[in-house]
Amino acid sequence: xxxxxxxxxxxxxxxxxHGWSVNYEADxxxxxxxxxxxxxxxxxxxxxxxxxxxRLKAFKAWLEMKEPEWANVHYPxxxxxxxxxxxxxxxxxxxxxxxxxxxxxxxxxxxxxISLNEQKRLQGIAVDAVLDSVSVGTTFKDTLSKLGIVFCSxxxxxxxxxxxxxxxxxxxxxxxxxxxxxxxxxxxxxGSFCYIPSGVRCPMELSTYFRINAANTGQxxxxxxxxxxxxxxxxxxxxTAPQRDENQLHAAVVEIYAAKNAExxxxxxxxxxxxxxNGKGGIYNFVTKRGICAGDNSKISWTQVExxxxxxxxxxxxxxxGDNSVGEFYSVAVTNNYQQADTGTKMIHIxxxxxxxxxSKGISAGHSQxxxxxxxxxxxxxxxxxxxxxxxxxxxxxxxxxxxxxxxDIQNSTAMVEHEATTSKIGEDQLFYCNQRGISSEDAxxxxxxxxxxxxxxxxxxxxxxxxxxxxxxxxxxxxG
Amino acid sequence: MxxxxxxxxxxSLLQFxxxxxxxxxxxxxxxxxxxxxxxxxxxxxxxxTAIQRKLEKSITNFSTAQPTDLKAxxxxxxxxxxxTGDYLVFNNGTVDFELSKLSKQGYEISLLSSSQPSLLGExxxxxxxxxxxxxxxxxxxxxxxxxxxxxxxxQPVFLLFFNQAKAGQVIPARVLIEVEENAEASFLENxxxxxxxxxxxxxxxxxxxxxxSNSYYSRLQNESKQSLAVSNFESDIxxxxxxxxxxxxxxxxxxxxxxxxxxxDSGVVGNMYGLYLLNGKTHVDNxxxxxxxxxxxxxxxxxxxxxxxxxxxxxxxxxxxRQDAQKTNAFQQNNNIxxxxxxxxxxxxxxxxxADDVKCSHxxxxxxxxxxxxxxxxxxxxxxxxxxxxxxxxxxxxxxxxITDESFKNQVTELVKERxxxxx
Numbered sequence: 001x002x003x004x005x006x007x008x009x010x011x012x013x014x015x016x017x018h019g020w021s022v023n024y025e026a027d028x029x030x031x032x033x034x035x036x037x038x039x040x041x042x043x044x045x046x047x048x049x050x051x052x053x054x055r056l057k058a059f060k061a062w063l064e065m066k067e068p069e070w071a072n073v074h075y076p077x078x079x080x081x082x083x084x085x086x087x088x089x090x091x092x093x094x095x096x097x098x099x100x101x102x103x104x105x106x107x108x109x110x111x112x113x114i115s116l117n118e119q120k121r122l123q124g125i126a127v128d129a130v131l132d133s134v135s136v137g138t139t140f141k142d143t144l145s146k147l148g149i150v151f152c153s154x155x156x157x158x159x160x161x162x163x164x165x166x167x168x169x170x171x172x173x174x175x176x177x178x179x180x181x182x183x184x185x186x187x188x189x190x191g192s193f194c195y196i197p198s199g200v201r202c203p204m205e206l207s208t209y210f211r212i213n214a215a216n217t218g219q220x221x222x223x224x225x226x227x228x229x230x231x232x233x234x235x236x237x238x239x240t241a242p243q244r245d246e247n248q249l250h251a252a253v254v255e256i257y258a259a260k261n262a263e264x265x266x267x268x269x270x271x272x273x274x275x276x277x278n279g280k281g282g283i284y285n286f287v288t289k290r291g292i293c294a295g296d297n298s299k300i301s302w303t304q305v306e307x308x309x310x311x312x313x314x315x316x317x318x319x320x321x322g323d324n325s326v327g328e329f330y331s332v333a334v335t336n337n338y339q340q341a342d343t344g345t346k347m348i349h350i351x352x353x354x355x356x357x358x359x360s361k362g363i364s365a366g367h368s369q370x371x372x373x374x375x376x377x378x379x380x381x382x383x384x385x386x387x388x389x390x391x392x393x394x395x396x397x398x399x400x401x402x403x404x405x406x407x408x409d410i411q412n413s414t415a416m417v418e419h420e421a422t423t424s425k426i427g428e429d430q431l432f433y434c435n436q437r438g439i440s441s442e443d444a445x446x447x448x449x450x451x452x453x454x455x456x457x458x459x460x461x462x463x464x465x466x467x468x469x470x471x472x473x474x475x476x477x478x479x480x481g
Numbered sequence: 482m483x484x485x486x487x488x489x490x491x492x493s494l495l496q497f498x499x500x501x502x503x504x505x506x507x508x509x510x511x512x513x514x515x516x517x518x519x520x521x522x523x524x525x526x527x528x529x530t531a532i533q534r535k536l537e538k539s540i541t542n543f544s545t546a547q548p549t550d551l552k553a554x555x556x557x558x559x560x561x562x563x564x565t566g567d568y569l570v571f572n573n574g575t576v577d578f579e580l581s582k583l584s585k586q587g588y589e590i591s592l593l594s595s596s597q598p599s600l601l602g603e604x605x606x607x608x609x610x611x612x613x614x615x616x617x618x619x620x621x622x623x624x625x626x627x628x629x630x631x632x633x634x635x636q637p638v639f640l641l642f643f644n645q646a647k648a649g650q651v652i653p654a655r656v657l658i659e660v661e662e663n664a665e666a667s668f669l670e671n672x673x674x675x676x677x678x679x680x681x682x683x684x685x686x687x688x689x690x691x692x693x694s695n696s697y698y699s700r701l702q703n704e705s706k707q708s709l710a711v712s713n714f715e716s717d718i719x720x721x722x723x724x725x726x727x728x729x730x731x732x733x734x735x736x737x738x739x740x741x742x743x744x745x746d747s748g749v750v751g752n753m754y755g756l757y758l759l760n761g762k763t764h765v766d767n768x769x770x771x772x773x774x775x776x777x778x779x780x781x782x783x784x785x786x787x788x789x790x791x792x793x794x795x796x797x798x799x800x801x802x803r804q805d806a807q808k809t810n811a812f813q814q815n816n817n818i819x820x821x822x823x824x825x826x827x828x829x830x831x832x833x834x835x836a837d838d839v840k841c842s843h844x845x846x847x848x849x850x851x852x853x854x855x856x857x858x859x860x861x862x863x864x865x866x867x868x869x870x871x872x873x874x875x876x877x878x879x880x881x882x883x884i885t886d887e888s889f890k891n892q893v894t895e896l897v898k899e900r901x902x903x904x905x
Contacts, residue, residue, distance in 0.1 A: 070525070380822070395837035398804065404832040410847050413819035419830065419845040425837045 029086035058185030157193035260295030279338025282310025293325030317346035335368030493543035566636035623655030674705035759792035
């Protein structure tokens, strides 16, 4: 037991790798939140009037809303008036290509291991990097545009493709959807926009990288992905933030629209600063992610590896509206120290023969609390709907908790819905067996955890899978419970 | 205006009986209920069960029902045909000793007002559920059954609740059972509607299962299509004791069953089995709760439902495993078959675990009968309905097996067979 404790100690004292910050000159909005700030942001981004109106409408709705309290997380209330809603690296003019981007900014991303310049070029991934509030650069734009694919920052899309933004913005996550979605709708500063025209299979992985650098800043980005008929895209998202004592807020909205026969794969490796080992600081990650399979035979697949954030509150969902559409959700959520995660998914079956699959693997260690909250809803019209859910929890240490809140609501007699969940710890016999074969306890834990999470990790694109695996091993190294 | 009506309903439900015993407890319960109010559908626990709306719609006279004319025949009809054990008759919530048959071998039985047990309200705490509080404030008198130490009560005690709206449509009933150390006893329950008039049956049963005891409680819920029923059943279970509950729900307008097992020490085994066979517009909501507080305890839960017509089933199973409850085994399973386009099931199997060295699992399925199995039976010369009935009976049978009393099992099995034979 003492050895376990020792190893646990080592593990808990492991520090956050990406906890540095860089001083760069930033263009910032005054602290606080009111209509003027929203107008200021909108003016700063030279937005058309309709978008400003949209923001103000969301703000009005938000004022009427209350902060949700149903989630199984506890945290001190955030003073939303003490936040800064816009912070951007100062640039004299818009960069045309990567060479014109401030080298200091590029350095930030290089330190993160995402070199906008080279690395990803070698790997063939197009990256849109978002620092604090704005997108700093998008790679491979030209290559993509030859195929008719639009992949750019949100503000650029507002300028260049207003008709698309106008059509799809808020179509999946309405501005009044929930408290944080409404807040995001009012103050979102930038994000990524991706449009795949019909019949096009995106030849490379598209990727967004988010980083919060400035202090006291909330990050509110918005991602919108539109996949037209018969198209395919795989999209990656990653995030980090510097180590600061105070909590920072990240309230993003992701919307996915999949038309007939389209397929969208969305993968996230979330590694926001989780707070130190005493639970101080860390990011509040309150994100609304939703996709709609609007056309027949479409498919949306969410894969997430959640290792960071002090408090996570996130339910990537699928609305299966088109007949024969498919929704998938694969998740590994790791919590350690005082982290809290309340995450899961919603699968709303509306169309006929719709299928969904949920695989959620929770791993809790330290004093953390890990909750799965999911809903499977089969509407009356959804004949032959099929769902399979599996949510497993692995507990390490005696002070953490694992919770499951699955809601299953069925209104159609032809539905086949299965749900199963288990909770367990790493068996002493399993560890002993590995030890016996010459594998150290630490390696054995990594091995078992990796095996446990394999089903989800397998869903990640190659490059991400490597990163995620490393991240898991790092976070859980030696955490023998 | 709407709120005015609600407070009216609540305050009429909260009327104390004449010459109330336990007045301090009642006052507390009333204060809590008034503060909390009746649960609307905005409340998570009553999200799918709009009991308040039902009360507004079906009940016009909110005073407590008076005892009705009960005949010996009514009692014989309610009991299983070959039943020889003891039975206790509740006439609209009031105990009728004259019509009851009580051998009192191994157990004591008394009115709550005469024995004044301090245990009352200690297990089913008023703060747990507003209807428990309403019951506590308004019950006329109840029964206290004490199974004495080291006694094995051979014959079960059958609690018969006869309900009929008479000079009032609200029927509160209260039962307190104490099974002392090393004792063994089993209890059966049947609630019977004497006519088709709507009433609101609000029942609280508290059970203390002391060290090393063994107790069973089997319920049959087969009331009229107009009846509204809320039951709060709560049991505190101590070291090495075994407690088993079976609940069979066949009919009613709306029924809500709260069933809680508090596993307060090591070595406890708590079992919960339930079957709901619903048709018409019946709405049955089973909320179960198992609380593991100490190491080395087990709980098993299996609830099955068959839903036809426009019926609705709600299942919410909570399992709590507290930090001290290492080496817990907790299993929960909920299976449903929907037979019609209009039937609805809302299920939420919920696990909350704070201890690491535990084995917990829950599973939940919703589907239809296996087409191939159906076809197989048809190739063997069975009619489709007959084949269907047979498969459904096999599905339901798993629950019926857990009823320990043979005569009661036969009674329930006959009812279930009859319903399934005509495909509910």
